[in-house]
Amino acid sequence: MIPRQILAAASAVAFIALGAPALRAAEEVNVYTYRETRLVQPIFEAFTKDTGVKVNVISASSGLEQRIKAEGSNSPADVLLTVDIGRIDDAVQAGVTQTITSETIDKIVPAQYRDPAGQWAGISMRARVIYASKDRVTQSAITYEELADPKWKGKICIRSGQHIYNNGLFAAYVARHGEAKAEQWLRGVKDNLAQKPSGGDRETARDVAAGKCDLGIGNTYYWALMMNADPEKKPWAEATRVILPTFADGGTHVNLSAVLLARHAPNKSNALRLIDWLVGETAQQMYADANYEYPVRAGITLNPTIAGYGKLSADPTPIASIAANRKAAATLVDKVGFDN
Numbered sequence: 067m068i069p070r071q072i073l074a075a076a077s078a079v080a081f082i083a084l085g086a087p088a089l090r091a092a093e094e095v096n097v098y099t100y101r102e103t104r105l106v107q108p109i110f111e112a113f114t115k116d117t118g119v120k121v122n123v124i125s126a127s128s129g130l131e132q133r134i135k136a137e138g139s140n141s142p143a144d145v146l147l148t149v150d151i152g153r154i155d156d157a158v159q160a161g162v163t164q165t166i167t168s169e170t171i172d173k174i175v176p177a178q179y180r181d182p183a184g185q186w187a188g189i190s191m192r193a194r195v196i197y198a199s200k201d202r203v204t205q206s207a208i209t210y211e212e213l214a215d216p217k218w219k220g221k222i223c224i225r226s227g228q229h230i231y232n233n234g235l236f237a238a239y240v241a242r243h244g245e246a247k248a249e250q251w252l253r254g255v256k257d258n259l260a261q262k263p264s265g266g267d268r269e270t271a272r273d274v275a276a277g278k279c280d281l282g283i284g285n286t287y288y289w290a291l292m293m294n295a296d297p298e299k300k301p302w303a304e305a306t307r308v309i310l311p312t313f314a315d316g317g318t319h320v321n322l323s324a325v326l327l328a329r330h331a332p333n334k335s336n337a338l339r340l341i342d343w344l345v346g347e348t349a350q351q352m353y354a355d356a357n358y359e360y361p362v363r364a365g366i367t368l369n370p371t372i373a374g375y376g377k378l379s380a381d382p383t384p385i386a387s388i389a390a391n392r393k394a395a396a397t398l399v400d401k402v403g404f405d406n
Contacts, residue, residue, distance in 0.1 A: 094120040095336040098130045099147040101323070106147065109352050113343050119336050134162040134328060143328040144337035148186075151237070152230035154324045155389040158185050163326045170342040175362050178384040179322060188322040188385065189344045190359040193378060194235045195318070197271045197282040197289060197306040208311045210239065210319065213281070214254025222258045223270045223279035227404035228396060231267070231285060231321065234388060236395035238319045241387045245394055252402045263405050268292060268299055275305035282306070285321075290358035290371040308375045317381035323359065 110121035179188035260279035270282030
């Protein structure tokens with residue numbers, strides 16, 4: 067029997083295309099995705115135009131790996147698209163994936179953005195950066211380590227330390243420096259917070275614009291969306307500028323949108339065809355232009371807004387190593403009372 071919470075999650079899922087019966091049809095591929103439908107549907111339409119393979123989409127904000135697990139061997143899922151290291155790891159831990167065997171993926175996607183065991187591959191990147199006040203911050207370069215410097219006391223805004231985006235950043239810090247130094251750093255960052263962690267990345271920009279803090283922590287694409295696609299929030303972006311922080315001995319922390327092959331994929335050949343297509347030039351350029359993300363494929367032109375942040379020197383820490391430190395990072399957030 068499927069647990070009640072799984073059924074509740076399933077009730078929130080949006081079906082696109084022809085509904086459940088169509089999910090078994092030939093020359094189709096079934097995608098479960100955490101990406102918003104409006105962001106991925108144009109990409110799937112382009113895939114269909116190129117290949118003739120119809121894409122059926124199930125979209126939800128949570129619970130997809132649990133849904134696939136509950137469906138078991140009868141699951142129609144072929145491909146799972148995720149939006150964060152945390153979602154990637156959750157799917158693998160749930161046992162709902164299988165190895166992606168693809169020369170295309172191995173050739174195009176850098177090793178640090180692929181699972182060593184072949185369970186997932188990155189298809190686009192976003193960086194965890196600083197939204198700095200144009201009026202009150204003169205520095206053009208900041209390290210993640212520096213966020214714990216007392217000179218920033220009362221000047222930093224951030225969403226919950228347990229949110230998956232911050233968990234990824236904190237796990238990266240653990241991966242680079244170890245748990246003891248990460249704990250010390252988190253205590254320092256907490257001491258520098260202007261207010262209790264709350265809201266989302268857009269709200270951190272809002273609070274910087276309002277003068278509540280000088281630095282906000284957010285993802286690269288949120289700032290671009292505020293500037294280019296949300297007139298109400300554009301003033302928040304206009305009051306700030308994006309700084310690409312780096313680790314003291316490394317680069318800028320990046321997170322991934324990734325693709326996974328479902329364990330019981332009924333349309334496996336079409337699923338692998340889609341996976342390869344997603345790292346092709348057409349899809350990668352669409353991710354760059356429509357989603358304001360960094361492509362994993364070399365040679366793709368960045369969106370002008372994203373390019374305007376400056377050259378991204380991504381930190382070389384493998385995503386798999388960051389995922390392995392997620393639990394330690396979450397434990398440290400609670401230990402230091404970061405969200406209190």
